[in-house]
Amino acid sequence: MRIMEAEARRPGDINDPDCPTRRLIDRVGDKWSVLVILRLFERTHRFSELRTAIGGVTPKVLTHTLRALERDGLVERHVYAEVPPRVEYRLTGLGHSIVAPLAALRDWAEEHIPQVVQARERYDAAHAKGPEGE
Amino acid sequence: MRIMEAEARRPGDINDPDCPTRRLIDRVGDKWSVLVILRLFERTHRFSELRTAIGGVTPKVLTHTLRALERDGLVERHVYAEVPPRVEYRLTGLGHSIVAPLAALRDWAEEHIPQVVQARERYDAAHAKGPEGE
């Protein structure tokens, strides 16, 4: 499998800043990036639209997230010099390309998270009072 | 089937702790989980093996990571009551199932990170001295 190839060429050296896996984690690891990307995949959004659509995100953080995404070339920022300021965000081609992998992961989540939850309950139940039964 | 619950209650409400996407981010968002999973996909590892193989991870953090993974049902922990303590970690079936999506993302990274890096350089160059040429 592909995984083996990667392993062969870069044997898990996550200290290497060039390690793709490492950078990937940085990218999708933060709290809002993925949500923003999946939102923008649907359609172009204005700042406020994203803000209300996602909910729970503060302007500062949303701005930061969007800037990071823009810097990485995943999102485009379009400013319209109008009287009521209008700024639209949309995915770039690169941004679109990451949607599929992201969607794959999301699909995994939707399908398996219940099992994860069950596993947690089992684990907690077995460890809360101390592993006796065995 | 899978989506109905999460989707039905709130399309994209990441405030809902049950939102699969949200939980997924929690899982793959931390610094070492993905590395550990991909390592264990190759073969079973002992604690020290993982430690040296991944490198840069402290025992405390590695333990924490493994515990979380175990709790989520992605990793199995096998303790051998021997004189020199031996503990082996391996992926569960569930753990194996997430490798493919993870690999997809990793493949994306390997293929597109260079573009991301370029985008960053362009962005930084364009913003460092002030956006004039606009």
Add this chain to the structure above:
DNA sequence: CAGGATCCATGGGGATACTG
């Protein structure tokens, strides 16, 4: 409307030392 500026709480995660 879009976001910059500030202050601050939380905790992930690193370093180090110790133990069953």
Add this chain to the structure above:
DNA sequence: CAGTATCCCCATGGATCCTG
């Protein structure tokens, strides 16, 4: 060997207020 126990730093991100 396989962790535990502490201490500590600082990046992430939330709350609030302010502005072009």
